[in-house]
Amino acid sequence: MGPKRKIACFVSISIVGTLIIMAIISAIPGMFIPWRFFGVGILCAGSISTPVCFLLVRQNEENRRLRRELEQRLADLRRLADIDGLTGLLTRATFFERAGQGHHRPGNWHLLIDIDHFKRFNDDHGHQTGDAVLHAVGAAIRDALRPVDLGGRLGGEEFVLCIADCDEREATRRAEHIRASIQALRVRAPTGRIVRATASIGISPADPMLPIEASLHRADIAMYAAKTGGRNQVRHAA
Structure with missing residues (x-):
């Protein structure tokens, strides 16, 4: 009325x-x-x-x-x-809360993503360029997520994903897709120069019998293996 x-x-x-x-x-x-x-x-x-x-x-x-x-x-x-204001992904606390709610379901995979040589963007081009790279990488990750997936920013240049309902082959394919999408980014620095980014990715299956932190730790070790092995690549947890 x-x-x-x-x-x-x-x-x-x-x-x-x-x-x-x-x-x-x-x-x-x-x-x-x-x-x-x-x-x-x-x-x-x-x-x-x-x-x-x-x-x-x-x-x-x-x-x-x-x-x-x-x-x-x-x-x-x-x-x-x-939501993390810079990348549009979940904050660390929110990611762990939501990922923990579905951790008991089988078929989940965890990805740890770290931007390679990120410090150089800030040192060589300024923090505005570093922020622009984080924003662009966040957008690339969001575009690769399905509604059932979760993506968050752990802090700094580290990101974490939980992709659901897939096998090892599909999880690897999607990790490679994200790596390639980040490599394809072109970010313009305030100086006008175009900068490019790459990322090292560690991947690990989630174990419902263990705490979520255990799976993420394995993915973290795999991510560091990717970095020491030459960067810009995907490595599986041993």
């Missing part, structure tokens, strides 16, 4: 109520109210209730607007707490 209909409804109720009360009083012996005063009652009830109802309806609409705005801001705050 719109504001105008609400006001008309409330004013009508006020007028009808006034008429009923006047009729009851008029029925009492010695309290007869002439019919011409009923018009005065209608006028008084309408003139008093209309602005009051208008203010009440307006206040109610304002309260509803403020409530919606508050709910939207709370949703935005929850999203900011869950």
Whole structure:
């Protein structure tokens, strides 16, 4: 019901109520109210209730607007707490929380991704370039995720993924796809120079019988093996 209909409804109720009360009083012996005063009652009830109802309806609409705005801001705050602002991936805490909820399911694989020589971007081109590289890598990772997958930023230039419902061959294919997507990135530095990034990726199957940290540790060891083995490659946990 719109504001105008609400006001008309409330004013009508006020007028009808006034008429009923006047009729009851008029029925009492010695309290007869002439019919011409009923018009005065209608006028008084309408003139008093209309602005009051208008203010009440307006206040109610304002309260509803403020409530919606508050709910939207709370949703935005929850999203900011869950999402890393630079990469658009899950924060570390949120990733571990959500990945832990599905850790009991078989067919999960964990990927640890580290951008190669990331310090050089900051040292040679400035932190703005480093941030731009992180943003671009985050976008490439997000594009590779399915709705059932999870991707997060552990911190700095390290990323973590949990890909679900796939075998070793499919997990390896997707890891290679992510590696190739990062290698294909072209990021423009503030100086105008185009910089390129590569990443080393470690991959490990999730073991529902062990804590999630154990699987991630194995993927982390594989990622360091990829780095020591020449970088820009995917390595499986032993």
